[in-house]
Amino acid sequence: MTATETPDVLAPAQLGPVKLRNRVIKAATYEGLSHKSLVTKDLVDFHVAYARGGVGMTTVAYCAVAKEGRTDRHQIYWTDEAMPGLRTLTEAVHAEGAAVAAQIGHGGPVASPKANGAPALAPSKHFHATAMSWAHETSVADIGRITEAHAEAARRAASAGFDAVEVHLGHNYLASSFLSPRINHRTDEYGGSLENRARFARDIMRAVHDAVGGRIAVVAKMNMDDGVPGGFWLDEAIPVVQWLEQDGTVDALEMTAGSSLLNPMYLFKGDAPLKEFADVMPQPIKLGVKMVGKRFLHSYPYRDAYLLEDARQIRAAVKLPMILLGGITGKSVMDLAMREGFEYVAMARALLREPDLINRLRDDEATPSLCIHCNKCMPTNFTGTRCVLVDRTTTRHATWGTSAGYVG
Template structure:
């Protein structure tokens, strides 16, 4: 028996039609060991496709080596196309579509990972790594624009149906957009019109490369999450510009990983988990800081289901293109509420980390809500090891179990 619901009706994004409205969002898996696809990455996304989603999204793939922030992140290059094709073929065999998120981390990396001095919209010192960062030169900006177009062509060759361009969360496009990270005095800085220039160039190149057979989705911020960042009014103008440029859908998110990380994910960062899995030799100082003043560095932002919906409605009211909602969806009722509010797609991450069969179980009526209770263990773990829910981990230290139980009790 299958439950009748708008969740399980087809939706079209540009040239691509999905079997239902649920999209596995581009949450970092940390499964691209050596920056290449792995069997773990294959197994996870095929399981999610088998579990009933309309489309699954492989997380952040850097368009250039300088855009890598982790060793377990994909780096989009010719030699990994066959392994990516193996994944997309298997996803398609399960009846789902495949997307890949393309981006550049900008200043949120370290020389040991990206192979060069980190670059950003502006230079300075980044506490995230920590490391010194230099400002991109004009010719380098143009080279990165071309790298985005090349990555789209590689995505087509690898069998993807859609690409998702990451223009939020304080990564490179977002660094150009935000006055907090863009202090340039040339044509790429100052006014919002100038700060949008890099995004406009990237999206124009992406749309040209996508042609008429690839869907183009853009993830962007509705606000940065702090006073000196972008606020809603400017973000609305960014969204209107993306609509004018012809993108097929927008994912509406918020937050800045280097400044307001829990604005993105909500709840509490599990600091003991985060510190436990860190490499003591490489990050002893950060580990110590997390265990002493971690809550000051990464303050809790309360979680509630559908936490971005009120903000997203402001964008729905002024835009005509398809909008994809992301932000703490775990129940059939809330998902239907979002669709009734005029959103075309639903992005889900933690519910699909908890159970890759989440969508099938909703559709059959076996469940009406995910068992995920947002302890955020998967987030604390994914910066060091492969993404995994705590209920899939054996022999976990008692201190981490207690942290999880406390977080779940408070959620």
Template sequence: MTIFPKLFSPFKIGSLAIKNRMVMSPMETHLCDKEGFVTEEIIAYYKERILGGVGYITLENTAVEPAGRVNDGMLCIHNDKFIPGLKRLTDSLHTIDGKIVIQLSHAGKEALPYFTNLEPVAPSAIPSPLTKQMPRELSAAEVRSMVNTFAEAAARAVKAGFDGVEIHMAHGYLVNQFLSPESNIRTDDYGGDTHRRSRFAKEIVKSIRKCVPGDYPIICRISADEYTDTGLKLEESKEIAKVLERAGASAIHVSACNYASAFYNIPCYYLEEGCFIHLAESIKSVVKIPVLAVGRIIDPAMAENTLQENKADLIVFGRTLIADPHLPNKVREGQMADIRTCLSCNRCIESISDKRLVCTVNPYLGKEGVSHLQKTARPKKILVVGGGPAGLSAAHLLSTRGHDVTLWEKESQLGGSFRYASMAPKKDPMRKFLDYLINQVKKTDTAVHLNREATEMSIKQFAADAVVLAHGASNIPVEINGTKNNGVLNVKQAFSTAHSLGNTIAIVGGGPEGCELADFLASQGKKITLIEMRRVLGLELVAHPRYHIGERLKKMGAQLHLNTKVTEVGQNYIIISRRRESDQKLEGFDTIIIPTLHQPNNTLAASLQGSVQEVYTIGDAVGGRTALEAVAEGVEIGMKL
């Protein structure tokens, strides 16, 4: 018997019968072609998630008309010519007993005119909070026509074989813009009080209901709270949910936020797990139709409790299924240690603007049709030097593929610099991912040796067929007058000796390392001064965590000096310089910390040339790497050899 009985119990939404209560959230992939047609890559991507055991998939937001596309990575269903490709997708999933619902979407004023070559439209002429573009207000006749546009898209969805439709009424897109008092100031029948602002959404549901089979699922995704001063609040959204239920909605998918509150919309690791469950619970209290909960739900126990406590009927998993498409099967089979943990780092969200979905922990993303675990025909004796994310990823895959792998790590623990990054507050997912990498290596025949530093001599004596150098960057101290003789620490030393640093601390360098160390120390009650030469803290972080760590430091009283240069360091003081201002002396510090520069570490590789047949350098040893790049390079070399 499964330890999560409710989560793995069957359920129905109208005619949609599913084997468990786990739903995949609609998330853009950029795996379609530029015209919005289905590709083989996108079919393979969703097929992998069905094979992974999810109850049903919600296909990413799909445009109901050209003016509603956000970018050229958005699927389309505004013309019959898209039906054959979509039918290939649904047929492929149905042959493996999969279920798939399509999300119908129009971006409204959030559509980008430089991409669509069309004027953005909205209920009212109020600029987008993100793009600042001024949309054109739709006439009443155009609103009624838009209702038909959604209905026609739903009819195409039926022809394409989808098991249901979800109408995107959330996140600041067109239907949400009509629902919200923040973006709808119309004075006709489509604006005003709650019921008039709900009219557009209600008419869409009714119109779709007329052109689909009687019990065909129509799911409405709403932002129950927009988390802005003048936007939708929960009490009004409860009334909207009742309107949608009376109109013929089959279920309500409860999300939150709009573009103005985007830093909360896709909750990163600084926000609590399950942060929107309370919204689903409140909506469920006023409707009889099923309710779906979403919002950084990572822990299966939290999902089970949400169902057991009747706060929702289904649980929507998003980035967790990007990170590990087989999470449902692993949970069902009790293989919790084998789950590739989502970091909630939002690299996936950032990557959409770069035209390709990527994931820090899942380097196989978008390559689902490629067999990466194929056994090697020529097993080799391979030495991996370094037990950080790059080295661990390489060692695991190389050993899994049949090579004889040995890993040397100079420290007493595996993890490399990632271990220190995971010590900062709210970094539990990173610690879990590091545990996952270590556990995966332990499950192989890899021989792991700790406290073993690699030298030219020891590597040559080992006589490997191939050597993979993942031994980290060359950490170069920043050259500032006075740093050599005044007990300045680096980030690694500071994390390791936090108890003895004193109470008043200066950190010179507000990149990701400096910010996370400041957060770590400030959370212990220490008084922090953080100095950064650039105008923005944590510039290399994704926008969501960058915003939240700045807010956290401010709330804890950290003194933040941006656009500021440190010109001198003394025993307990620093001198800072700003343009057009006199130099200033800040003093009274118990400890001064300066992050090192991460430079390529190629000395060892150069010494092995000519004596070792194959030498490969990956991760920080090549240069400063993000965890995403380190893991990906480890897997890449694992597939290559």
């Protein structure tokens, strides 16, 4: 790509059928701001802040496709009761000139059986050390039901006014756990060979595309590697994204890494906030984090654009539009992504610190990000996701649990 062909990251762009005012996407970060699986004013305000701050699109995180797929007891899933609030949210974001995506998926072995009142599901029976419980093997009937649930979630997202759905195929959530040879020990058509392990993810993407293709954009968020020995790695990710391209079911790819089940810090890089995680956990998990947390929450050196090296290999393997995630902190890194052939960038922690960073970068490209990658924002998703270094009132309201806290 020549210099004259390199797109301006802050200029309007097309994502599938959707026109974006720029190429910057607020990445999905679980907000911890829904209540009883319904939208609250806090959740609306959270996304309006990024829209007002200049992003092209913001992403509502972890909207589960089924009740048993939630990772938190307050997490949104696609009920009739949730729809009015979701419409209010999309209308509020649109009023600020931004687009809005819904991240849809099934938590699988990462789901919370206690909160959901139902066993977690995995490709094969799997012990979840954090939840101290066994995930049940997903039946073929479950696979069909959950595939259709993704399609229905996408249809409902379009009905609620979302401009895109981001299908979660990463982090060892259910579809990702099927891709992982470490977790998937099946001997049927969904286990063994890579083609078999990828069958579920491909079926999900076909179902979503058939449900909404052409009406709203469809993004796949998929691991390049799990960050654990014996897991899914880049050499297998490349053929899977090539199959997705051949299937014609995806408008853009967002490549990610790490396992929420086995190695959650692998995605984030930077410090592992062990004390802060322990502080928000109930017993006996709190004690476990204090005693053995270092074995589970590893620290990795941070650098800007830290997923670029691997994502570059995916970029070379497919012609699909791609979103670069991981260490996008300022205009110079965004421009690097454009020069490397990526069509969009996704930001999370830098925007948690400064929701208006994009507007300020538009005014002054040299504006530095204030994010220090301490990762202390991560444990706040239990109390309302935020940057702990910003002095502002906590986002949880005393009105929650009453009608005053809900919207729609």
